[in-house]
Amino acid sequence: MARKVRKKLGEILIEQGAVTDDAITEASAAAAESGKRLGEALVDGGFATEVQIGEALATQQGCEFVDINSADGSNLVDMTLIDPDVVQKFGVLPLLPGGSGKLRIMVPDATDLEAIAMLEFRLPEDFEIVVGVPAHMADFISGDGGANLNQGTTATSVDVTLDKSVDQSVDSSIDASIDQDASDSRIVRLANEMIIEAVRGRASDIHLEPREDRVVLRYRIDGVCHVRQEFPKRNQQALLARLKLMAGVNIAEKRVPQDGRIKLPIDGEQIDFRVSTCPAYHGESVVLRVLRPDSVRIGLENIGFESDNLDVFNKVIRRPNGIFLVTGPTGSGKTTTLYSALNVLNQPNRKIITAEDPVEYNFNGINQVQVKEGIGLTFPIILKAMLRQAPNVILVGEIRDREVGDIAIQAALTGHLVFSTLHTNDAPSAITRLVDMGIKPFLVASSIQAIMAQRLIRVLCKDCKEIDESPDAKILRLVNISDEEVQAGSIHRAVGCAKCNGSGYRGRMAIFELMVMNSEIRELAFERASISAIRQAAIRGGMRSLLGDGKVKILRGVTTPDEVARFAQIEGFDPTEIGAA
DSSP states (O other), X not given: OOOOOOOOHHHHHHHTTSSOHHHHHHHHHHHHHHTOOXXXXXXXXXXXXXXXXXXXXXXXXXXXXXXXXXXXXXXXXXGGGSOHHHHHHHTOEEEOOOTTOOEEEEESXXXXXXXXXXXXXXXXXXXXXXXOOHHHHHHHHHSGGGTTSOGGGGGGSHIIIIITTXXXXXXXXXXXXXXXXXXXXXXXXXXXXXXXXXXXXXXXXXXXXXXXXXXXXXXXXXXXXXXXXXXXXXGHHHHHHHHHHHHTSXXXXXXXXXXXXXXXXXXXXXXXXXXXXXXXXXXXXXXXXXXXXXXXXXXXXXXXXXXXXXXXXHHHTTSSSEEEEEEXXXXXXXXXXXXXXXXXXXXXXXXXXXEESSOOSOOTTOEEEEOBGGGTBOHHHHHHHHHTTOOSEEEESOOOSHHHHHHHHHHHHTTOEEEEEEOOSXXXXXXXXXXXXXXXXXXXXXXXXXXXXXXXXXXXXXXXXXXXXXXXXXXXXXXXXXXXXXXXXXXXXXXXXXXXTTSSEEEEEEEEEEEEOOHHHHHHHHTTOXXXXXXXXXXXXXXXXXXXXXXXXXXXXXXXXXXXXXXXXXXXXXTTSOOOO
C-alpha cells in the first residue's frame, strides 16, 4: 500500500488563501539564507500571521488548532490537569477534553516526536495533540496564565537533578565522556524520567521486560507490580544499553546475567539502585532495586513490632553471644530488620563486621565486606578473617550451606553475637533446615538464641480507609477471626483515593513470628523432632504465629483480612467452602 504523502506547508497556505505563490517563493529564499523554517520566514516577512501558520501546521499534521489568545481558546486552558513541572519542562499547555473525552495537550511543535514520546511517558492517561502558536504559549506560561504553576518544582525537575549530574554519579569505572556526548538524546531522558518517577512514586523495584513486540515497564509499589508504560520494540536495545552503562556492567555482554549499581542524587538525597540483568527469550530483562538509606533507619517501632515482641527482640539483640536468625522469602524485609537491629547496636564500644552479597546499605561505624566470588572472596573466607578481627557483632548475609553455617555457629560459641538470614517459611522450620544442611543438631540447639520469621503486608491508607460493616465471612475464617473478635475489634476495608493512587493501601509493615529458644525447644532440636512438635513447644513458650500477629493488626484497623490471608492462613480450611465464620 502506498504511503499517504503529506502536503507541504506552502501548498496548504495557498489552498487556504493565506498567501500567494510569490510570497512562498520569496519566503523560501529568505528561509534558506537565514536557516529559519518557512513558517517563521513568512511571519517575519509579513506574508502571514502566526495564527495562519499554526492553522496550516495543524492541517498538515492532522491535529486540531486552538488560538489561546482568543477568548474561547484561553477558556479551554486548565493548568490543574497535569503536573506544573511538565508544563515548564516541555512548554505545553493542558486543555479541557474535547468531543472524544480525552485530555488535550497543546504543543509548540507537533513534529517533535521525541518530546511527544516523553509526554506519553510522563502523563498517566492518553491524550490528543493540539497545535498552538509557540509565542502565545510561551507568553501564557510565563505570564499571568501560568501564575499558578509551582515555580519551585522547576529547580528539581528531571533535567536539573539528573541530566546534569548523572555523569558524575555513576560508577567511577564508566567513562563520563560517553554520557556527556549522549546527554541530549531521548533515551537518556527516558531512562532518567523512568528512574526519578519510580523513586517519587515509592517504588521498590523497576522492571524493564522485553516482550515479542514491545518493552513493558513495571513498578513494584508496596509489594505489588503495576504496569506503567509500554515502549516500542525499537527502543529496547538503546534503553537497555543506557541502563547497563549507568550500572557499570558490560553493555556488549548479553548472554549471561550481570549485576551492577547506580547511585544518583534525586530530590536532594543520594539513592542507590541495585541493577540485575538476565537474558530472556525476547531480550535481556533488567530490574533496578531501589535502596533508600532512610528505610533502615525508621526505627524498630515503625517496622511493625507489637509491644510484646519488641521487648523480646530488644533483649535478644543485646545478648553477648549466640545466633539470631531472620527467615522469610525474598522481599520479605529481612535485610531491613537486621540493619535496623545493627543501627541500634552501632555504638563506639562495639565492633561490627558484616559479610554481604551484595552490600545494600552503607553504615558509618560498621565494617562491611562485599563477597566477590570471582576472586575467591567467599563467605567462608570472609568469616574466617572476621574472627581474627575481634568483633563483637557479626552479620552474615545468608547461611547458604554447611560450611558457612558451621563457621557462624563456631563464632557464636566463641563469644560473638551473629545475625544472619535463612530462606524458610516459618521460624520452627529454620532448625530442621540447618540440620538438613549437615550441621550437628547439638550445635544448632546450643548456639541459636532466637529465630524470627516475617512477611511484609500493605498498610491501609489513613486518608480513605473505612470500617467494613459486612466483612467476608470466608476470609475471616481463613485468618481465624471469630464473630466475637469482629465485634470487639475494628475491621476496616481498602477504599482508594488520590494519595494512595486508588489502591486503598499506602506503605507496608511486617508481621512477625518470634521464637525464642528455651530448654524444651533445645531438647527437641537435639532429638531431631518434627517441625510441628517444635512449633507446639514454641507456642507454649509464648510465640505468636504470623497469622496471630496479622490478626492483631487487622483488629487494630492497620490492614485488612485479605492482605493477611495472602501470607498466613489457618490450616485445614478450604476458602472455597461456603459457610459463616
